[in-house]
Amino acid sequence: LNRLVNLLNTMEGSGGISGTAMDTSALPVTVHQARITLPGEGVKFFAGERGSAEKLTWLQHERLYQCIFSGQKEQTQEALRAITEKVSYANSRTVYYNVLFILQSAASELGLSLPEEKYEYQELKLPQENMQELFTLSDCIYTQLQQRHDRQQDEEVETIVRYVTDHAFTAEICAATAAQHFCVTEKHIYDAVRQKTQKSLNKYLLDLRMKKAAELLCSTQTAIAQVGEQCGYVNLSTFYKAFKLYYGVAPGVFRKGDPAEDAEKPDGN
Numbered sequence: 001l002n003r004l005v006n007l008l009n010t011m012e013g014s015g016g017i018s019g020t021a022m023d024t025s026a027l028p029v030t031v032h033q034a035r036i037t038l039p040g041e042g043v044k045f046f047a048g049e050r051g052s053a054e055k056l057t058w059l060q061h062e063r064l065y066q067c068i069f070s071g072q073k074e075q076t077q078e079a080l081r082a083i084t085e086k087v088s089y090a091n092s093r094t095v096y097y098n099v100l101f102i103l104q105s106a107a108s109e110l111g112l113s114l115p116e117e118k119y120e121y122q123e124l125k126l127p128q129e130n131m132q133e134l135f136t137l138s139d140c141i142y143t144q145l146q147q148r149h150d151r152q153q154d155e156e157v158e159t160i161v162r163y164v165t166d167h168a169f170t171a172e173i174c175a176a177t178a179a180q181h182f183c184v185t186e187k188h189i190y191d192a193v194r195q196k197t198q199k200s201l202n203k204y205l206l207d208l209r210m211k212k213a214a215e216l217l218c219s220t221q222t223a224i225a226q227v228g229e230q231c232g233y234v235n236l237s238t239f240y241k242a243f244k245l246y247y248g249v250a251p252g253v254f255r256k257g258d259p260a261e262d263a264e265k266p267d268g269n
Helices: 002-010 024-036 058-069 073-084 092-109 127-166 175-182 186-197 201-219 224-230 236-247 251-256 259-263
Strands: none
Touching (some): 058 073, 073 127, 092 127, 127 175, 127 186, 127 201, 175 186, 186 201, 224 236, 236 251
C-alpha cells in the first residue's frame, strides 16, 4: 500500500489528481480520482518488476467499477470472469491485486465494511484458486448492498404506513394523495400498505375508521353525524352505509345494543 501511495503521489499535477494521498485512509478517494486520468494507460498498481506483468485495460477497470456501483451483481460477476478466466502464472498475481484493490476501493466508497481478514495472493495455490477469493469478496459486497437495500425499503414502508395511519381520519387520504406526498406511484402506496399490514389500503383505512367509530359510539354521546366526520366521512349516508356493512347494524342500533361484544366481531368486509 505504501508503494501505491508513493506512486499516486508522484502523479499529482500531471494527471488531474487534486490532492496528495498522505496515508492509506485517503486512498479510496485518491484512486477514484487517479483512475479517471488513466484512459489507454491501463491500471497497474501492483506490477512487480517493471514491464513484467500484464495490466488491466481501462475498459475492464471501468466496467468492473461501474457494475459494482450500479448494483448489478450478474454483470459484476461477468466482468470478473472476463478479467480472471485467462490469467496465467505469469500475470495472476498482478491481476489478483489489481482486482482486489478495485473491489476494496469500491466497497469503501459505498461505505461497506468488508471482512477484516487480510487478503494475500497465495503462491502455492493455482491462479484460479486465488481468483475465486475475489468472487467471494464480490459476493460479500452484494450481500451488504442487498441488506442495505432491504433496510431502506423497510424504513420507506414504515414511513408510508405511518403517514396513512396518521391521516386515516381525514377525508382527503387516499392512494393518490399519499403518492403525491411521497412522489411515488399509487401502486407503490398500495404495495407498501399491503406489505406492512397484509391488508389492502381501503381495508386498512376502513378497519381504523370503524374501530374509532365504535369507540366513540360506546364511550361518548357525540352525535352520529359528528362521529362520522371524526372518522373521515364527510357524507353522513356514506358513513351509515359503511358502518352497517362492517358491523351488520346501523350506528344508532349499535349504540343502544351491546357494542363491546359486537365491536369485537365485525364481519370483516
